Amino acid sequence: MKIKIKFENFSLWFGNNQILKNINLEIPEKNVTAIMGPSGCGKTTLLRAINRMNDLIPDTKVCGKVFIDNENIYDANVNLLTLRKKVGMVFQKPNPFPKSIYENIAFGLKVHKFKNIKERVTKALIDANLYDEVKDNLYRSALNLSGGQQQRLCIARAIAIEPEIILLDEPASALDPIATAKLEELIHKLKKEYTIVIVTHNMQQAARVSDYCAFMYLGELVEFGKTEDIFVRPKDKRTEDFLLGKYG
């Protein structure tokens, strides 16, 4: 199986705080990889290292490498716009633009000079399982959608520009069980085409949606493997404690 993303001795600091400690991790293509761990252990930071969103935070320092398709994305000559087009991201809190549903998706398409914007918007909405709910209100403000619909709109916005990787940061944290089920179904569908990395607090969810699983603790990658192995036979005591709910 092909490795899509590879962390090699990767460390990251915000100011003087080391947030990620010498991460080595290989994420396979067209699979769902879940990242678990207690709050504050660096899951979001690890995710944002893959599209270099941490660069927006002042005083960030990195060392080591992250490869996507064998290209080190921390090389000096990497084009960040191309990188971020290739690596889509859905944030922890739904953050649609304060524009119409249509414009939310069309914006990225226009910036990246896609043709047939209208068809692509429709396709993205269909792929994100949102089309039927919004097809009569495409020009209404996206801020009027429910939380779950907003989250799927953000997914539609991300997949519209044809990325190869999708990063999902606790996409279900604000959703009710039905919306969560819809979202998990969607993730299942998307992994046929995309490499998906999902951060989640919820172990059952990780078990349901992921093929591979990484467990982080205080900035370290403690354990990584096939999801069934991690859940059935965790090798590390800290993983086991986490799975037993000892970190709350």
Added chain:
Amino acid sequence: MKLKSSFYFYLSAIPLFIFLFTIIFITFYLIINGYPVLSFRFLFSNPEEQMTKGGIFPVIFGSFYLTILAFIFSIIPSILSGIYFAYYAKNNILTFILRTLIKTLSGLPSIVFGLFGLAFFVRTLNIGLSFLASSLTLSILSIPYLITATEEGLLSVPHTFYEAAIALGVPKWTAIRKIILPEAKPLLLSGIFLAFARLIGEVAPILFTGVAFYLKTISLSPFDRFMALPYHIYILATQHEKILKVRTIAFASSLVLLFFALLFGVIAYILRMKIKKYY
């Protein structure tokens, strides 16, 4: 307990009432004293007989022309600088110095700007006493304020929108122009109108740079001198040889000035109310 809290309520409301009363008093005072000459004709005709009769059209025209020119000169540098401070400036010593300078500038008495305008625009650049020199001086006065207003407007837009755009591979400038600026627009316009409300009443910056005591005709040329409301009021109230005769005109002019300042203030306030709550 109840009694006590209502006591503090009234105590804290007293200054507000005093303030409101003062404003209402001034307005009524101006209306009562200026009313006899105030008319449509007064607003749209030229002064006559050494300004003891006729209207104040050139004066109103001058004030508006001046404010609009000042707006044209200040708006682009202010918005660009505001964007720079909100989205580009690094947290370093240079930024700190620039910010300190801007704060200092916005605290300077306006007469200092007037002297600067005389020395720099009128003399050094040899523009002469004119609309142009005065409006440039006024724009220098308003730029620090507008920069701060722009920055606040931009920062009021949730950072998550910006992050969402950046994460889509959108260039920074496009994200600011297409996502942030449209959302910040009501607040920016509000800041601009507040600046108008202040500019239209400023005397000191135009005093040595182009305002005239009396002109027979209005001129559209930016290189000509002009009349302006606040200065007109000043001369009618203190410098005119028939002070008592022109007093009513002074009151009516003050009322016009107050009206415009209030109008701009109210527009600013309405724009501010239009600001969206996102979450």
